[in-house]
Amino acid sequence: MRPILLPLVAAAAVAVAACSKTEPAPEPVRAVRTITVAADSAGGVQEYAAEVRARTESRLGFRVGGKLVRRQVDAGSVVKAGQVLAQLDPQDLRLGQDAARAALVAAQANHDQTLADYRRYKDLRDQGFISSAELERRDTALKAAQAQLDQAKAQASVQGNQAAYATLVADASGVITGVDAEPGMVVGAGASVVRLAHDGPRDVVFSVPEDKVGLVKALAEQPGRFKVRLWGGGAPIPATIREIAAAADPVSRTFVIKADIGKAALDQVRLGQTATMLVEMPKTVGVSKLPLSALKEEQGRTVVWVVDKASMTVKPQPVQLAGADGNEAVISGGLAPGQVVVTAGVHVLNPGQKIKLYVDPGAASAAATAAAVSAAAVTIK
Known part of the structure; x- marks a missing residue:
């Protein structure tokens, strides 16, 4: 009888254990x-990374296309107005100029001959040997010859300018900030060859997120809110907001702002110098x-x-x-x-x-050590 009861008791214990609810572990403190x-x-001051740039920066290129045979400047070169910067192969342009000059000579000769004929026929008409209709035809031929001569003169002038455009000169004094073409390249008309930063006013350019544009516009009307600190050292330079971009940059989604630092600070800054724009926020x-x-x-x-x-x-x-x-x-x-x-x-x-x-x-250990030392000092006393 006992061997039969033991399995039943064990099964009942297992069932009771399975039905009992497990207490959840207490949440840790x-x-x-x-x-x-x-x-x-x-309030305080907000800082934005900025860069010193020229107020005017031009991308200079040839007004005609051709093969670039020589470039006399590199990035960082200081140039004067009228200085030669680069040269195209002028051979084809000179041939075009020669052709235009020859066409001008031919047009001039034709005009002179037509004018002489007109004068002779006018004398004949005055003497009654020819009709007025014949003189009118000679007058029309003279006007056509004059138009051809004017066209040849204009074409010769254009070809002369084209030949002169083979030489790229600086239109203002400044510093070459970039080079976009190398000798041996065939460049098109208007393609950038060098970038020229003009001498004159400097701007400090920085970008702000779109939620700060309204604040910057409001602070721009208050003097003394903007200062520039150059990374090279020196005292902060007062600045005034000159331009706020109307649209966000498509890449960074920020708005570009240009600040004028005035003529007094031109001797303190260099093109491309890194700076920090300090914006004093309202309290x-x-x-x-x-x-x-x-x-x-x-x-x-x-x-x-x-x-x-x-x-x-x-x-x-x-x-x-x-x-x-x-x-x-x-x-x-x-x-x-x-x-x-x-x-x-x-x-x-x-x-x-x-x-x-x-x-x-660390603080608790230091406090315990200090307490122990204090207690030891009291015991010694």
Whole structure:
């Protein structure tokens, strides 16, 4: 009888164990870094990477096509107005000029002959030997010869200009900032050969995102808001906004802004020099600043985790962002001074989760050592 009962008892124990509910593991108490919210003011200075450029930069090319046989300048060359920059093979252009000159000589000879004939026929008509209709035909031939002569003169002038266009000269003094063609290349009319930055005013060019364009436009009307700091050192240079792009750059999706630094600073800057545009932002009071690590995006809202000191739990709190000040987010609403906000580990927290304040082991060890030393000193006394 006993051997039969033992298997039944074992089966019943297994069934009871299977039906019993397993208790879930307690949620871990997470250690978090926190910061206490305090009333603050936002403003300061925003910095944008910039570059010094010439107010006017031309892409110079030949007005006729041909083979480039010589280039007398390189990138960085300083040139004067009228200086020769490059040369095309002029052989075909000179042949065209010679042909135009020959056509001009032929047209001149034809005009002279037609004019002499007209004068003779006019004398004959005055004497009554020919009719007026015949004289009118000679007059028409003279006018046609005159038109052909004018056409030949114009064509000769064009061919003379074409031959002169084989030499590329600088139309202004400045610095060669780029070279787009090498000797031996066949270039078309108007194709860029060199880029020339004209001497004169300099611009500091920088880009801002589209949400800052309106602010820059507003600040541009206030003097003293923009300054340029050259990476080479020196005191900041005052600048004024001269031009704001009407459309975003198709690649970076930012708006290009050009600032004028005035003639007084021309001796301090060099073309292509790297600079930083300093934009003094207006002061805003009654805001709070939090590290960027304290923010979390949730269902299209920006939230932070607020600590309930009584229960040592956290809850999400929506906030309103007013921008950034350096590496800190400016909060314009949703928080009150004195609240404690989690600044690290925000993506692993849940509403109502138990937390504890993080204590730096190094700081705790230093505090313990200081306490031990203090206690030892008291004991010795």
